[in-house]
Amino acid sequence: MAGNTSRPGATVVSRVLALLGAFDENHRRLTLTELARRAELPVPTAHRLIGELTAHGALARTPSGEYVVGRQLWSLGVLAPVQTGLLEAASPFLHDLYAATLATVHLAVRDGTEVLYLDRLSGQRSVPVVSTVGSRLPLYPTGVGKVLLAHAPEQVQAKVLSSLKRITPHTITQPARLRAQLERVRSEGYATTVEEMTLGACSVAVPVRRNEADVVAALGIVVPSLRRDRPRLVAALRVAAHGIGRSISGGA
Amino acid sequence: MAGNTSRPGATVVSRVLALLGAFDENHRRLTLTELARRAELPVPTAHRLIGELTAHGALARTPSGEYVVGRQLWSLGVLAPVQTGLLEAASPFLHDLYAATLATVHLAVRDGTEVLYLDRLSGQRSVPVVSTVGSRLPLYPTGVGKVLLAHAPEQVQAKVLSSLKRITPHTITQPARLRAQLERVRSEGYATTVEEMTLGACSVAVPVRRNEADVVAALGIVVPSLRRDRPRLVAALRVAAHGIGRSISGGA
DNA sequence: ACTAGGCTTCCACTGAGCGGAAGGAGGGTG
DNA sequence: CACCCTCCTTCCGCTCAGTGGAAGCCTAGT
Structure with missing residues (x-):
């Protein structure tokens, strides 16, 4: 038994972006559970993906255990041509x-x-x-x-x-x-x-x-x-x- | 025949971040081939991932076909606590x-x-x-x-x-x-x-x-x-x- | 002590992801 | 005009990375 029932059609990229999209102006710090809920993902799945993102600096963990957008993403964002110059x-x-x-x-x-x-x-x-x-x-x-x-x-x-x-x-x-x-x-x-x-x-x-x-x-x-x-x-x-x-x- | 020989151990998250990491101060616009080369990924793999990222607004395509960091990532980046306030x-x-x-x-x-x-x-x-x-x-x-x-x-x-x-x-x-x-x-x-x-x-x-x-x-x-x-x-x-x-x- | 909530680890199944191959598209050159 | 070269895109069958239910943890609250 075990196995899974992952919603077919969902890609890792879309899951990751759903997680990142869970952050917004009034939600700069989110717990694992909140992230999972907002991204509509099972907690273990969110946990693993977030763990990887954190390891790469895309997310960061506050001392209190919440997650925030990481500095790597900030550095990346400022390269966007939205604002170059x-x-x-x-x-x-x-x-x-x-x-x-x-x-x-x-x-x-x-x-x-x-x-x-x-x-x-x-x-x-x-x-x-x-x-x-x-x-x-x-x-x-x-x-x-x-x-x-x-x-x-x-x-x-x-x-x-x-x-x-x-x-x-x-x-x-x-x-x-x-x-x-x-x-x-x-x-x-x-x-x-x-x-x-x-x-x-x-x-x-x-x-x-x-x-x-x-x-x-x-x-x-x-x-x-x-x-x-x-x-x-x-x-x-x-x-x-x-x-x-x-x-x-x-x-x- | 066909099949693959994907380097085991590599995750989608790491591949995506390698692609994003290919952008830097002197490389704000990259072509598909350049992105693939810099992220050390096969071109078709890079192509698919980039396509998904672009569909979600994380990357954007210039009229000339090059890729740039998208506005979604910029909006996300400014939420980083690097700079809040x-x-x-x-x-x-x-x-x-x-x-x-x-x-x-x-x-x-x-x-x-x-x-x-x-x-x-x-x-x-x-x-x-x-x-x-x-x-x-x-x-x-x-x-x-x-x-x-x-x-x-x-x-x-x-x-x-x-x-x-x-x-x-x-x-x-x-x-x-x-x-x-x-x-x-x-x-x-x-x-x-x-x-x-x-x-x-x-x-x-x-x-x-x-x-x-x-x-x-x-x-x-x-x-x-x-x-x-x-x-x-x-x-x-x-x-x-x-x-x-x-x-x-x-x-x- | 017990409960409730969120966090983390485990693991066996399986379809999402993989990338070699092949087929365009464009552009430059002999 | 034929040829080549480079870069982009699509195809497809194999396979292992990814999945998420279940179970165990660890707090904090009562």
Whole structure:
């Protein structure tokens, strides 16, 4: 007796990635059992795979026995072209922008139909901000997301517009209305949101262009309200976005 | 016929990590054949594994057919506790330090017997700097490395001291001499190197302490020569290190 | 002492993984 | 145009790496 009943079709690679995928922003430390549960794997299987990953430094074990993402994976991750050059180039401008606005500053790119946050400087804690570096959010209810969506291929826009889910009472869920906004984003050169993702948080964002053409990222800030200093914020954002764009231009 | 002759003992996990490990600072884009060669795997095996990894977003394929580290791995990597809080907290101080010195600024931690660079701001290009964010170097010929080594457990120090390899004509290869230097690093509170890693590059580094006790990181700068402004550099470094330390203190 | 929970080890069955071979696809050269 | 060379991709039957139920551990809580 004994033997097994492994779910056929499942590969080791998919199992390993399921385990790694169990970690996220609010689950940076997980026990064996939690990992197994979240990856939907039997505990002994998870145990063995995790043991191997740990031996190779892909995971690490805390003194208390929990598992965390290992330094090897961090070193590997920073090689990803998400950010080659972009983050380093943007850093000083993000700080300038922060100094000028004292708001939470975001640098983000589009990854499929989501915003991927590359960097963040935190402003006043009174404004609720859900994004963190490395996290993903939908494109349509965020400032940086709207900018990226406005400059995305038609195919991507269509896909996003076809499934607008209400997140707060202010989320835009009518495709036609969002499409009109995207048109404005392109003509005006900036996007805004008013509590569409989080109550109490508004945002302003502008595109970052390489060679003054392709939109490769978006730069945004989150503030408690848009009041009447919006022009000042947009101006500050534009200066920073231009600076970043100049720093990264030149390549293909 | 057919069948296989797979090297026994090799696991899928080790094969996958060998493939991922094929990427490094100077090899961010690799072709299938290069990946297979660097991971010492047969091409068809590499092909299948890479295909799966790509399907899961762990790797990505460039338009030209080469493979790069994927965004999923980047998102995962930023969850690593290498840097939770530390990088974000340090960022403004690194910029201040850069503004004050115009030198290349480094933030690093110890990973085993190596320095792991967490962040870098580039100064004058005339000074040759080999480190990059995410890369590793030996502890003993670098400024940040000496600081970290000086505050490492005796066991680690012994291991490092037992295998000092000459890198430049100025590299310290006598264990006794290095041990004396480490003693000075502890008493003086800063470390220096003079072309020990790279000809034409000198460095100054100080520890970053959590709760004014444990050394959790090191902060350093690279300059063309140590001339006579060393006291000013050390002072600037200390201010920044203190600031970072205060920002991250409080936890265990 | 007993219970409950999570962690670790064991092991025999088996299908997922293996890689040699062969078949493209592209590009350079005589 | 024919040839070659290199790199990419697909195929497939053998086999051993991987699997997970069961059982034993080790805490911590009652």
